[in-house]
Amino acid sequence: MLAASAPVSLSVPDIGLTTPLLSLGRDAKGEAEVPPGEAGSPAGWYKYSPTPGEQGPSVILGHVNTTTIPEGVFYRLHELKPGEQFSVSRADGSVLVFGVDRTEIFQKASFPTLAVYGNTDRAEIRLITCGGYEPSTGEFVENTVVYGHLLSSTK
């Protein structure tokens, strides 16, 4: 595990994705902020979670869609398979490789906070987007969460 350093970009070759990373806080209701909704918007790191490489669950949020086109930054996130790898570049110049452990889909109404954000005994990461679009209400009713853990780092 590594010392703290903010992430600057995420690369997930298996789904053709490279994105800079915003820094996301919390809104007045205590919910995690999300990136803007426009096409081309990046994903973001929730700044009150551990930085990637630190012990604990580092949280990266990205939209599944956009205001204008269906393809948001995490449009293809659900395609990731266990064992596939992706990387995060950090402000300190390090590049960290993570392996996918699993993907889980949760109903938003019963989102299991500690199962996603709870303490871990190694450096882990969560890539999170939405799913389960419900045309009758215009809402997304699910979250897709990709769980990964740190495999290696180079600097």
Place this chain on the structure above:
Amino acid sequence: MNKKSALLIAPALALAAMTFSSGAAMAADNGTSTFETNLGAINGSNATGSVWITLTGDQATVTENVSGLAATFNGAAYPHAQHIHIDGAGVCPAPSADTSGDGVISTTEGGPSYGKIGTTLSTSGDTSDKAALDLAVAGMGASYKYERTFTMNAETIASMKAGKAVVVVHGLDPATLPAAAQKEMSDLAPTLPLAATSPALCGTLAVSQMAAMPGGAPGTGVTTALAPTNASTSPDVAWFVGGGALVLAAGGALALGRKRTVAAHKSTVAK
């Protein structure tokens, strides 16, 4: 899986440009600290749960989700007394804690492991140990969500920071006890059966690796409300504008209708 073909196309925005930079690693908000624990079954309750506590000064917000507890007692919702125990070993009792050998770890027998009652997680009113056995303000039923903000006493705060605070939810289904134990009376309240006050869930509070726990489910789908028949119903436009490291360039107007997709917060115990 995801219903991609049906994604809603929302209006384009008058967003001129944006720039962004990565943020620095962040300490907790203004002295806020967060504690958490997963609750494990005791006495074969087969229940599960989780608790996290956000503490700012002496103001604690406790959020708890439990399921699989005993559902009914005398035909009504089963009251589950719940406490933060302090000043013990800071652990949940092992089977060997059952010193009487009746097959049930009573609250008293668990005492050396998790300690005395520091705070009662009551649904209203008193949160001290004096409310410990007030079943009218206990958690109710098999599954519930509890969220309450209250002034936490100094002893509980100190124990929590020392890693010695243990959340215990009480109340077993009597039918799950060994036959002899079903006839025993409570070690705490002689008018109640042993099952009613014995521990069912337990977890030691640890400092969270999250400086601040996000509430609710992430709003990572861009949505707009369906055109309301009542035009006065405007979508929720509260949105992320420059709250983090994101800076909108001059002339950029961000006015996006993003309807909240979840309202998971409840101020009191709810089914």
